[in-house]
Amino acid sequence: QKEVEQDPGPLSVPEGAIVSLNCTYSNSAFQYFMWYRQYSRKGPELLMYTYSSGNKEDGRFTAQVDKSSKYISLFIRDSQPSDSATYLCAMSAIWITGGGNKLTFGTGTQLKVEL
Amino acid sequence: GAGVSQSPRYKVAKRGQDVALRCDPISGHVSLFWYQQALGQGPEFLTYFQNEAQLDKSGLPSDRFFAERPEGSVSTLKIQRTQQEDSAVYLCASSPRGGEGTQYFGPGTRLTVL
Structure with missing residues (x-):
């Protein structure tokens, strides 16, 4: 069993919908949680970063972490066709400033927002 | 400013060939x-x-994989005697000193082993 589980989709939603993306994990040492967006044939781009449990909001994006359930979520409000991409959750057990924060990724969820 | 760059973007190798993949991190990372x-x-x-010190190589899948960063900037990932299972995208990421540790990814090199 993988340390991080993520439904690969694909997930198709109409423009303007609220999108919910989720990951579960098994390693209780994970403390830092990230969501990356990856367009086709591009490298991952950091969207959200959260430490420990709680919520974080940035524009149309909200990240939630529930460490007691080992469950993290990313919500996208007012989804746009430009949001169509693969969304990867990633986690790290430590966070050394400027240091070796080895990331463990989920498989990614492919999202398509249709006009 | 320039981001992380990788070359080549695409590489096709015959099984058994050696390949070298290059990463240019963001300056100063x-x-x-x-x-x-x-x-x-x-x-x-x-x-x-x-910098130039390889502090963790626990994820390298076999001794055919070798990475170096001799001057603490450009890095090369070398794969010897390539196998079909090595076909993948190889991503490089860099992170600044004093930053929050965010990793900035390059576009990757897509390796296909025939």
């Missing part, structure tokens, strides 16, 4: 990471450098 991303999967950690 101390930390450099290599990840392997198989088709339909998330990236998997291979190795980590802090």
Whole structure:
């Protein structure tokens, strides 16, 4: 069993919908949680970063972490066709400033927002 | 400013050939990471450098994989005697000193072994 589980989709939603993306994990040492967006044939781009449990909001994006359930979520409000991409959750057990924060990724969820 | 660049973007190798993949991190970034991303999967950690020191190589899948960063900037990932299972996208990421540790990824090199 993988340390991080993520439904690969694909997930198709109409423009303007609220999108919910989720990951579960098994390693209780994970403390830092990230969501990356990856367009086709591009490298991952950091969207959200959260430490420990709680919520974080940035524009149309909200990240939630529930460490007691080992469950993290990313919500996208007012989804746009430009949001169509693969969304990867990633986690790290430590966070050394400027240091070796080895990331463990989920498989990614492919999202398509249709006009 | 320039981001992380990788070359070549695409590489086709015959099984058994050696390949070398290059990463140019963002100028001044101390930390450099290599990840392997198989088709339909998330990236998997291979190795980590802090300046020229390779501090973690626990993710390298076999002794055919070798990485170096001799002057603490450009890094090369070398794969000897390539096998079909090495076909993947190889991603490089760098992270600044004093930053929050965010990793900035390059576009990757797509390696296909025939």
